[in-house]
Amino acid sequence: MEDHRKTETIQYERALLAGVNLGNDEDEFLRSMEELKNLAKACNMEPVAVVTQHLDHTNKALYLGTGKVQEVKEAAQVLAADVVVFDNALTPSQLSNLQRELDKPVLDRTTLILDIFATRARTREAKLQVESARLKYLLPRLVGMHEALTRQGGTSGSMSSRGAGEKKLELDRRRIEKRIAQLGHELKEVSAEREVQRKKRQAARIPFVALVGYTNAGKSTIMNAMVDKYVGDEKKKVLEKDMLFATLDTTVRQICTGNNQDFLLSDTVGFIHNLPHGLVKAFHATLEEIQNADLLLQVVNVSDPHHKEQMQTTQEILTELHAADLPMITVYNQADRCDQPVDYPKRAGEHKIFMCAKQESSLELLVQMILEQVYEDYVQAQFLIPYADGEVTSYFMEQAQVEESAYEENGTRIRVRCHKADREKFKKYLTD
Numbered sequence: 001m002e003d004h005r006k007t008e009t010i011q012y013e014r015a016l017l018a019g020v021n022l023g024n025d026e027d028e029f030l031r032s033m034e035e036l037k038n039l040a041k042a043c044n045m046e047p048v049a050v051v052t053q054h055l056d057h058t059n060k061a062l063y064l065g066t067g068k069v070q071e072v073k074e075a076a077q078v079l080a081a082d083v084v085v086f087d088n089a090l091t092p093s094q095l096s097n098l099q100r101e102l103d104k105p106v107l108d109r110t111t112l113i114l115d116i117f118a119t120r121a122r123t124r125e126a127k128l129q130v131e132s133a134r135l136k137y138l139l140p141r142l143v144g145m146h147e148a149l150t151r152q153g154g155t156s157g158s159m160s161s162r163g164a165g166e167k168k169l170e171l172d173r174r175r176i177e178k179r180i181a182q183l184g185h186e187l188k189e190v191s192a193e194r195e196v197q198r199k200k201r202q203a204a205r206i207p208f209v210a211l212v213g214y215t216n217a218g219k220s221t222i223m224n225a226m227v228d229k230y231v232g233d234e235k236k237k238v239l240e241k242d243m244l245f246a247t248l249d250t251t252v253r254q255i256c257t258g259n260n261q262d263f264l265l266s267d268t269v270g271f272i273h274n275l276p277h278g279l280v281k282a283f284h285a286t287l288e289e290i291q292n293a294d295l296l297l298q299v300v301n302v303s304d305p306h307h308k309e310q311m312q313t314t315q316e317i318l319t320e321l322h323a324a325d326l327p328m329i330t331v332y333n334q335a336d337r338c339d340q341p342v343d344y345p346k347r348a349g350e351h352k353i354f355m356c357a358k359q360e361s362s363l364e365l366l367v368q369m370i371l372e373q374v375y376e377d378y379v380q381a382q383f384l385i386p387y388a389d390g391e392v393t394s395y396f397m398e399q400a401q402v403e404e405s406a407y408e409e410n411g412t413r414i415r416v417r418c419h420k421a422d423r424e425k426f427k428k429y430l431t432d
Helices: 002-009 026-042 066-078 092-102 109-120 124-145 164-204 219-230 277-282 284-291 307-320 360-374 387-399 420-425
Strands: 014-021 046-054 083-086 106-108 208-213 251-255 263-267 295-301 328-333 352-354 378-385 401-408 411-419
Touching: 014 026, 014 066, 026 046, 026 109, 046 066, 066 092, 083 092, 083 109, 092 106, 092 124, 106 109, 109 124, 124 164, 208 219, 208 284, 208 307, 219 251, 219 263, 219 295, 219 328, 219 360, 263 360, 295 307, 295 360, 328 360, 352 360, 378 387, 378 401, 378 420, 387 411, 387 420, 411 420
Parallel strands: 014 046, 014 083, 083 106, 208 263, 208 295, 295 328, 328 352
Antiparallel strands: 251 263, 378 411, 401 411
16 A cells, blocks of 8 residues: 555656547547646646547556557656556556556546645645545555565465455555545534534525636636625635646635625636546535525636537536536636637626626626626515614614615614515515
8 A cells, every 4th residue: 555655646747648539529539638638737747748549448458459558658668757647547457457567657537636636625624525535546446556465375264364465455445444434424524514604604694606617717716806806805815826626625705795785605626527426426515515505607718619518517517416407607707818809798698798807897797797696586675663673773784785774753764675585574664
């Protein structure tokens, strides 16, 4: 197990990338390989070459054809590659066989993403989620890691009769299974804490808005722009970088637009093509925040020629999270970088907007569209509240959008936009 840990934690400088096109659209395959290159860069690697092959089906033992494996080995030697990275998930036996044939550390797409997540995790919850996903992915691959260790025969089945390698394998497996169980328990506690926070938000009736979308589409840029304009606290900003998965931890900020029209804005982990199912499952406690949102903002890098395919990936993951039917505004961001001129800021139908996150007028239009949606259950009402019931007046001052107020002989007269439920709750004070 120690050797495997060393392989995962080394900061590789030079990476040879390899992929197999199994009859997919050529453009889609090339896009996936380009994404692999960006993932490698996000993992502090320098891609030195790309080797590809077209097959009807992968080689069960080596993933690639035997001749192509030799080509990869020679290229890795000539280019002094430190590691070979494959575009798809490798089976435990493929991983073991390739490492033996290539005489180089081998990573697959899933391991690469897990490494990035491990590096970026900052909060306790994110660290627990990443560790759980890594260990679950590691568990079935232990056999290949211990292949080089000596083993002696033994037929009784007891630990004492097994070889050193087999004993170590069993001990490692038990230790990992125990840790996975412990992580699962801790994550349940975190999930329970989130549920308490969620109920408090719902009781306060502050709308919850979640940023979702492909990684590096501009979600963090939008979050920071809103924090700049409506919060004014530099410490509340999140990491913003032109890199895949620059932001991993979920962040929630209260956006104060004035007149009690606040909303909570959540920045979630970005999606990506072929996002490992294990990661979606591991981050379910975080991503379930999306399920409870009043509104989703699907951020799209409209300047990316493949943005439609990225939107499809986002939709597929939202479906997996049972969040595909939630109210949504599609935010076509980075309109200023399109090859063909795009008019912005501009509404594109009721629930779409072309914008640039760094432009103030774009941000204002987006916030206007958000408020229209999250406060659509608010109605106008006028109340006359006796001075003896001053707590009701205070409630409306804190929870509603007060348009006018006046002190009269019989009490406080206020005209507000309030939630339908509040209008019904305090209907005895209504004057219209």
